[in-house]
Amino acid sequence: MSAVFATGKCLCGAVTFTLHGPPVGTGQCHCKDCQRASGTGHMSLARFKTEDVDMSGETASFAVTADSGNVNTRHFCPKCGSRLYGENSAFPGIKNISVGCVDDNNWFVAGRVVYAKDRPAWDVTPTDIPNFDRMPP
Ligand SMILES: [Zn+2]
Ligand SMILES: [Zn+2]
Numbered sequence: 001m002s003a004v005f006a007t008g009k010c011l012c013g014a015v016t017f018t019l020h021g022p023p024v025g026t027g028q029c030h031c032k033d034c035q036r037a038s039g040t041g042h043m044s045l046a047r048f049k050t051e052d053v054d055m056s057g058e059t060a061s062f063a064v065t066a067d068s069g070n071v072n073t074r075h076f077c078p079k080c081g082s083r084l085y086g087e088n089s090a091f092p093g094i095k096n097i098s099v100g101c102v103d104d105n106n107w108f109v110a111g112r113v114v115y116a117k118d119r120p121a122w123d124v125t126p127t128d129i130p131n132f133d134r135m136p137p
Contacts, residue, residue, distance in 0.1 A: 002052070008102040010082035015057035017084070019097065023048050026099075026108060028125045031115035031135075033064055037074055037083050041123025044099040045086070046108060053095045059084060068135045090135075112136075 002020045009016040023046040034043040060078040065071050071089040076082060086096040099105045113125050117133040 005052075006102050006104060006107070008084075008097070010057075010077035010080055010084055010101060012077060012080035012082075014079045015055065015059055015077045015082070015084055017056065017097075017101075018054040019048055019102070020052040020054065021049065023097075024094070026111045028110045028113045029115055030113065030117075030119040030123070030125070031066070032118055033066065033072065034115070035118070035120075041120045042113075042125055043083075044108060044110065045096040046099050046102075047091075047094050047096055050093050050095050053085070053097065055084070066135070070135070 004018055005021055006019045007017065025047040026045070028042045028044050030042045035041060037043065058078065059075040061073050061075045063071050063073040072086055074086045075084050077084065082101055083098050084101055085098060088096070099108045110126055110129060112130040112132065114132045114135050116131040119125065
Protein backbone atom coordinates (compact mmCIF):
# COMPACT_ATOMS: atom_id res chain seq x y z
CA MET A 1 0.00 0.00 0.00
CA SER A 2 1.04 3.55 -0.68
CA ALA A 3 1.81 6.17 1.93
CA VAL A 4 -0.81 7.45 4.35
CA PHE A 5 -2.88 10.24 2.81
CA ALA A 6 -5.26 10.81 5.74
CA THR A 7 -6.79 9.12 8.76
CA GLY A 8 -10.29 9.29 10.19
CA LYS A 9 -12.82 7.88 12.60
CA CYS A 10 -16.46 7.85 13.64
CA LEU A 11 -17.75 9.97 16.51
CA CYS A 12 -17.28 7.28 19.18
CA GLY A 13 -14.00 5.95 17.77
CA ALA A 14 -15.15 2.32 17.37
CA VAL A 15 -14.44 2.57 13.63
CA THR A 16 -11.18 4.05 12.38
CA PHE A 17 -9.73 4.23 8.91
CA THR A 18 -6.62 5.09 6.96
CA LEU A 19 -6.70 6.45 3.42
CA HIS A 20 -3.81 5.77 1.06
CA GLY A 21 -3.25 7.76 -2.08
CA PRO A 22 -5.20 10.86 -3.07
CA PRO A 23 -8.95 10.71 -3.87
CA VAL A 24 -9.94 9.92 -7.44
CA GLY A 25 -12.80 12.43 -7.26
CA THR A 26 -14.66 14.76 -4.91
CA GLY A 27 -18.16 16.14 -4.77
CA GLN A 28 -21.10 17.45 -2.81
CA CYS A 29 -24.37 15.54 -3.04
CA HIS A 30 -27.71 17.22 -2.33
CA CYS A 31 -29.95 14.21 -2.98
CA LYS A 32 -32.76 13.74 -0.47
CA ASP A 33 -31.24 10.44 0.66
CA CYS A 34 -27.97 12.18 1.56
CA GLN A 35 -29.94 14.95 3.27
CA ARG A 36 -31.76 12.40 5.42
CA ALA A 37 -28.66 10.30 6.09
CA SER A 38 -26.61 13.36 7.09
CA GLY A 39 -29.35 15.40 8.72
CA THR A 40 -28.27 18.47 6.77
CA GLY A 41 -28.30 19.95 3.26
CA HIS A 42 -25.63 17.90 1.54
CA MET A 43 -22.93 15.32 1.98
CA SER A 44 -19.30 16.07 1.12
CA LEU A 45 -17.76 12.95 -0.36
CA ALA A 46 -14.31 11.95 -1.57
CA ARG A 47 -13.96 8.91 -3.79
CA PHE A 48 -11.12 6.54 -3.04
CA LYS A 49 -10.18 3.25 -4.64
CA THR A 50 -11.28 0.43 -2.32
CA GLU A 51 -7.69 -0.84 -2.13
CA ASP A 52 -6.64 2.59 -0.81
CA VAL A 53 -9.10 2.43 2.10
CA ASP A 54 -8.18 0.55 5.24
CA MET A 55 -11.24 0.32 7.57
CA SER A 56 -10.98 -1.11 11.03
CA GLY A 57 -13.98 -1.85 13.25
CA GLU A 58 -17.43 -3.11 12.41
CA THR A 59 -19.90 -1.08 10.34
CA ALA A 60 -23.61 -1.58 9.75
CA SER A 61 -25.08 -0.73 6.36
CA PHE A 62 -28.27 0.35 4.67
CA ALA A 63 -28.87 -0.03 0.93
CA VAL A 64 -31.19 2.16 -1.15
CA THR A 65 -31.98 2.05 -4.85
CA ALA A 66 -31.46 5.63 -6.06
CA ASP A 67 -33.58 7.23 -8.81
CA SER A 68 -30.71 6.42 -11.18
CA GLY A 69 -31.46 2.73 -10.53
CA ASN A 70 -28.08 2.31 -8.87
CA VAL A 71 -27.90 0.74 -5.42
CA ASN A 72 -26.28 3.06 -2.91
CA THR A 73 -25.12 1.31 0.26
CA ARG A 74 -24.28 3.59 3.18
CA HIS A 75 -22.04 2.22 5.91
CA PHE A 76 -22.22 3.65 9.41
CA CYS A 77 -21.03 2.96 12.94
CA PRO A 78 -23.68 0.82 14.70
CA LYS A 79 -22.79 2.45 18.03
CA CYS A 80 -22.74 6.19 17.32
CA GLY A 81 -24.42 6.37 13.88
CA SER A 82 -21.65 8.25 12.07
CA ARG A 83 -21.96 7.67 8.35
CA LEU A 84 -18.45 6.64 7.28
CA TYR A 85 -18.65 5.73 3.60
CA GLY A 86 -20.90 4.70 0.78
CA GLU A 87 -20.64 2.31 -2.15
CA ASN A 88 -22.53 2.63 -5.42
CA SER A 89 -23.30 -0.35 -7.66
CA ALA A 90 -22.43 1.77 -10.71
CA PHE A 91 -18.88 2.34 -9.44
CA PRO A 92 -17.44 -0.97 -8.24
CA GLY A 93 -14.08 -0.69 -6.50
CA ILE A 94 -14.82 2.81 -5.16
CA LYS A 95 -15.63 3.93 -1.63
CA ASN A 96 -17.19 7.37 -1.11
CA ILE A 97 -15.69 8.57 2.13
CA SER A 98 -17.63 11.05 4.29
CA VAL A 99 -15.17 13.91 4.43
CA GLY A 100 -16.45 15.05 7.84
CA CYS A 101 -15.10 11.82 9.40
CA VAL A 102 -11.58 12.52 8.11
CA ASP A 103 -9.37 13.95 10.88
CA ASP A 104 -7.65 16.63 8.80
CA ASN A 105 -9.89 17.36 5.83
CA ASN A 106 -8.61 20.76 4.75
CA TRP A 107 -7.38 19.22 1.48
CA PHE A 108 -10.97 18.75 0.32
CA VAL A 109 -12.08 20.81 -2.67
CA ALA A 110 -15.37 19.82 -4.30
CA GLY A 111 -14.95 18.92 -7.96
CA ARG A 112 -18.67 18.89 -8.69
CA VAL A 113 -22.12 19.23 -7.18
CA VAL A 114 -24.69 16.48 -7.84
CA TYR A 115 -28.46 16.52 -7.32
CA ALA A 116 -28.30 20.32 -7.44
CA LYS A 117 -32.08 20.23 -8.11
CA ASP A 118 -32.55 19.24 -4.46
CA ARG A 119 -30.22 21.91 -3.04
CA PRO A 120 -32.10 23.72 -0.26
CA ALA A 121 -32.11 27.52 -0.47
CA TRP A 122 -30.30 27.69 2.87
CA ASP A 123 -27.44 25.33 1.95
CA VAL A 124 -24.56 26.88 0.05
CA THR A 125 -22.29 24.84 -2.24
CA PRO A 126 -20.19 26.15 -5.16
CA THR A 127 -21.98 27.06 -8.38
CA ASP A 128 -18.74 27.88 -10.25
CA ILE A 129 -17.89 24.18 -10.64
CA PRO A 130 -19.92 21.61 -12.64
CA ASN A 131 -23.43 21.31 -11.14
CA PHE A 132 -25.66 18.40 -12.16
CA ASP A 133 -29.38 18.07 -11.45
CA ARG A 134 -28.95 14.33 -11.01
CA MET A 135 -26.10 11.84 -10.97
CA PRO A 136 -24.27 12.31 -14.28
CA PRO A 137 -23.62 9.12 -16.24
ZN1 LIG B 1 -18.86 5.15 16.33
ZN1 LIG C 1 -26.68 11.80 -2.37
